[in-house]
Amino acid sequence: MESELANTISDEAAAAAMKTWRSIALQPDAIARAVRYAIEQPDDVDVNEIVVRPTKAAH
Secondary structure: OOOHHHHHOOOHHHHHHHHHHHOOOOOHHHHHHHHHHHHOOOOOOOOOOOOOOOOOOOO
């Protein structure tokens, strides 16, 4: 997931790698939608695991 943590990386190689990762990173609202989906299920449905991952490729 994209966050402001990447803005504090001082190592040039790590910063470059993070830039590549951020091109496919999920936005926080995508995680929020997944959580909302899980909690909105009826009482007779048990959601005990959700895997959320980006589906677009790096540019």
